[in-house]
Amino acid sequence: MGREQQTKKILFTSVWRPIGPSVGDGESVGYELLHGQVTRAQGIYSPRVVHKQFSLDYIAENLDTPSKVLHYPSKARLRRELQNNYDVVAIAFVLSTSHHAIAMCQLIRSVAPKTKIILGGYGTVMSDEELLPYCDTICREEGVTFMRKYLGQPALDQDNYVHPHIFSRMRIFGIPVSVTGMVFAGLGCPNACDFCCTSHYFKNQHIRLLPTGKSIFDLMHTQRQKYPDCDHTILDEDFLLSKTRAHDFLELCREKQVAFSTFCFASVKALKQYTCDELLEMGIDGVWVGYEGKAAGYEKHRGVNIDEFIKNLQAHGITVLTSMILGIPYQSDEIARAEFDALMETNPSLSQFLIYGPIPGTPFYEKVMKEELMHGDLIKDRRQFYKQCTGFYAMMKHPFLRRDEIEQLQRDFYQRDFEQLGPSIFRIAQIKLNGYLKYRNHANPLLRKKAECFRQKLMTFLAILPCGILGPKISWKHRLAYSKLFIKILGMSSFKEKRYLLGIPVMLGAAAFTWINSKLNLHEHPFTRVFSYLGRKPIVPASPEVEFLGQSPTYESV
């Protein structure tokens, strides 16, 4: 590597803040996935986690040169940072924030005209004609490979990537209740569903960032050394599809008798390869499953009664976040409502309802354009089209439903999900109780250990459940159910664990404070977070340990 490359100053940044509907962005655009797209109708009961642009930290961790990462800088903060004469600024964005990314490019050009600008992220499905007037280069591939190539650094085998140590904190009523270690196991998905941007972006290939069961196990083990009680989220579009990797991971969990608590994304096709016992032995007690449209005929659902499948997972203590699509051409109002009712019967812990939307780069987009199904105003106004690529706008003509009818249906579904099933946080408590009761006396010691994890998690609900019993917008049926659940958990608690009862006034006060905040729209935008990375140390071939290679300070998302 030449000296010039070694000394390049590199800045990575997410889009700036403020973002969100209050500043003219599309619905659900914000800093939080769960609150924005899943528990959005659940008011004060919505669990909150701010998600940063993790990909930037991942890339920064894997360069040979030092770099800096900004998460949600304000315009003034970015302007100030640009005084540092960066050679390269790389911005990650998605379609619905593309107007912010373009405005940032314009600012960079005016403040630091010599700085090279790279645009990356799923927003780069926009065309060259739309993006190149604002930037110098576009990254449309896996980011570490791209950036190392761009900077003239030698190619790295993905097996040798350094995994950054990133943790997220979940808050309920503003109080931190759990820490989650983020596990970046892969990119892309071979299932190639017609609407799926992330699958088609990587040409329906799966890129394994953590290639073996051991690499995943080691990373999670390392995360637990930092936070012994932490949960884990595996970020991989269909984590369980690769049976070999998952089985290696399962064998290690069995051998070491480690009971993790892990959430992952998984298709029905992948999940059905394992028994519930095996999933729980791997520590998988939460899954994000695509429910889509029941009659849409996706290959990943073939041969499975998805409703029974969800019920079975939850009966074993595995919480299910279902993602339903509406506005699929066969869905008349009646059919969409019937599918929704069937989904509600499964009592999912969490639900997402997104409108079938044509995202450039997908086969569905090609079809919509070819058959001239896109609404005329969006064809004329590309910027408006991109702003609406959030899953919250009906963008194409539908055989049975008007645009406003589809969008109203979506609002109804979120509202009814909350009213019928109550807040997700309490649904999750019920599922954990199912798991505990099912496995507490199991012959398999690892599953008994898992049951004990469920029991311990339930103890925190001694402090939280009274907010559901006494709080606003809860039906009497649910208040009664939460009271029974509370008594049951109290009966399972040891003398020491009854200390959680002391948290009741704190939680009630926090819930009241959250209610006031929500009325006044306070704390809508997170603080800017800045991280400096030193660059990789040379890899020591003899060391297989992920933690040994880690360079960066631990990164925590709040």
Ligand code: SF4
């Ligand atoms: S299974 Fe999920 S991630 Fe994979 S292609 Fe389908 S929608 Fe995308």
